[in-house]
Amino acid sequence: MxxxxxxxxxxxxxxxxxxxxxxxxxxxxxxxxxxxxxxxxxxxxxxxxxxxxxxxxxxxxxxxxxxxxxxxxxxxxxxxxxxxxxxxxxxxxxxxxxxxxxxxxxxxxxxxxxxxxxxxxxxxxxxxxxxxxxxxxxxxxxxxxxxxxxxxxxxxxxxxxxxxxxxxxxxxxxxxxxxxxxxxxxxxxxxxxxxxxxxxxxxxxxxxxxxxxxxxxxxxxxxxxxxxxxxxxxxxxxxxxxxxxxxxxxxxxxxLGIRQHGPDIISCPTCGRCNINLFDIAEEVEQALMSNPLPIKVAIMGCVVNGPGEAREADIGIAGGDGKGILFKKGEVVSTFPQEKLVDALLDEIGKMKIEE
Ligand code: SF4
Missing domain, CATH: 3.20.20.20 (Dihydropteroate synthase-like)
Structure with missing residues (x-):
């Protein structure tokens, strides 16, 4: 907070x-x-x-x-x-x-x-x-x-x-x-x-x-x-x-917590524990959500050390594994996806959130 x-x-x-x-x-x-x-x-x-x-x-x-x-x-x-x-x-x-x-x-x-x-x-x-x-x-x-x-x-x-x-x-x-x-x-x-x-x-x-x-x-x-x-x-x-x-x-x-404007994307810097291409994933998500007005917190995390915790605290997020990642939404695991399908799966879920709002 x-x-x-x-x-x-x-x-x-x-x-x-x-x-x-x-x-x-x-x-x-x-x-x-x-x-x-x-x-x-x-x-x-x-x-x-x-x-x-x-x-x-x-x-x-x-x-x-x-x-x-x-x-x-x-x-x-x-x-x-x-x-x-x-x-x-x-x-x-x-x-x-x-x-x-x-x-x-x-x-x-x-x-x-x-x-x-x-x-x-x-x-x-x-x-x-x-x-x-x-x-x-x-x-x-x-x-x-x-x-x-x-x-x-x-x-x-x-x-x-x-x-x-x-x-x-x-x-x-x-x-x-x-x-x-x-x-x-x-x-x-x-x-x-x-x-x-x-x-x-x-x-x-x-x-x-x-x-x-x-x-x-x-x-x-x-x-x-x-x-x-x-x-x-x-x-x-x-x-x-x-x-x-x-x-x-x-x-x-x-x-500074003064205004909300579109998604707040948090992503880890990666380290030797990261086994997915998080830089590309984070970049793709950032570009895709650039003009999205939804004030949600999106977590893009490289591994299961801090990943699931951060991803669970966010409205939606992913935590990387070995060439794959777990998608979380509102604290619940949605599913595990191979790396190449992760971004689409995340964006699909965010799309549904838009409809739900
Ligand atoms: S979440 Fe995992 S991969 Fe990312 S910095 Fe932390 S330990 Fe490293």
Whole structure:
């Protein structure tokens, strides 16, 4: 049993039809890496993200064409879209008018207070949220001087300043992220910030890296923050297909016992006692269950030492023998199958569970 995490209560806002903060579940976000103006490619990627369970998607809006593409994209997808804007306040307004469900801005690079106010008024008029994205790479000069560099406290001061600015301009729905590319500063910054505000927090480690370093940094950073009860939406950043970000995001939430999303597959690392090809079996099962929504625990174990015990504790599982395996379901032995029939037998039984649910 995973110990329960007491989530810090934040203000509830909405991103399209997704509730964020308050008592809402932590939601999983990602960001497309297509050219947003390429509507067909962007829609195709968002559909793959939806299939993986992504709940909110962000798209880059570097120019007018990308901003206006949002209206065509929105008509063909089901999840809310956040427009990512830098430097040009007019693009934020154009994206909101094209139907974006939220705007991600860094007020520091949007320009004068008057321009920021124009964006706030537009967001309120369209009843959409603004995420303030504080990033270790783009802190205000005076804050950098005051703290002699990019420290967690410096990042928090920038976040609080920007929240106060947007709220003084009348913004109704706000969310904040405060990301550094290293885990220690990111965790420290979120911990400090959550003591100072009840604004919903979007959690991630920025520019986390390729698959292995990215998964490790994101899992540690996001995991440590979530385990303190902090975080309302998460995004894993990987230099990879964004679908991988969504999968890793849900694995983090599942591992912490925060959310259930599809099967939880446990498998042993194998050792000298394993006499079946468990690597292939585990891989095949993982691929086959990738988009299965059933929240079940599946055990794939190499032998009878820990195998039957784990397999019995799971909803369904297999324990390997010599070129064969025992299939267990809800603590009962279903049957013994030769290795080549094991995966099909397991998937057949899982299929029946689906019908039973
Ligand atoms: S379940 Fe069996 S094969 Fe797998 S690691 Fe444990 S002892 Fe080794």
């Amino acid at each position: 995973v110990p329960e995490i007491n989530r810090k209560k934040t203000r509830r806002i909405t991103v399209g039809d997704v509730a964020v903060g308050g008592t809402s579940p932590v939601s999983v976000q990602s960001m497309t890496n297509t050219f947003t103006q390429d509507v067909a490619a962007t829609v195709a990627q968002i559909k793959r993200l939806e299939e993986a369970g992504c709940e909110i998607v962000r798209v880059a809006v570097p120019d007018e064409e990308a901003a206006s593409a949002i209206s065509s994209i929105k008509g063909r997808i089901s999840i809310p879209v956040i427009a990512d804007i830098h430097f040009d306040y007019r693009l934020a307004i154009a994206a909101a008018e094209a139907g974006a469900d939220g705007l991600r801005i860094n007020p520091g690079n949007i320009g004068s207070k008057k321009r920021v106010k124009a964006v706030v008024d537009c967001a309120n008029a369209h009843d959409i949220m603004i995420r303030i994205g504080v990033n270790s790479g783009s802190l205000e000069k005076d804050i950098l001087q005051k703290y002699n560099g990019v420290t967690a406290i410096a990042m928090v001061e920038s976040a609080v300043r920007n929240i106060e600015l947007l709220e003084s301009l009348g913004l109704l729905q706000v969310k904040v992220s405060i990301k550094a590319s290293d885990v220690a500063r990111t965790v420290a910054a979120y911990s400090l910030l959550s003591e100072k505000t009840d604004v919903p927090l979007h959690v991630g480690v920025t520019e986390a890296g390729g698959l292995y370093p990215g998964i490790v940094k994101s899992s540690l950073g996001i995991g440590m923050i979530l385990s303190q009860g902090i975080g309302d939406t998460i995004r894993v950043s990987l230099t990879r297909d964004p679908v991988e970000e969504v999968r890793v995001g849900f694995e983090i939430l599942k591992a």
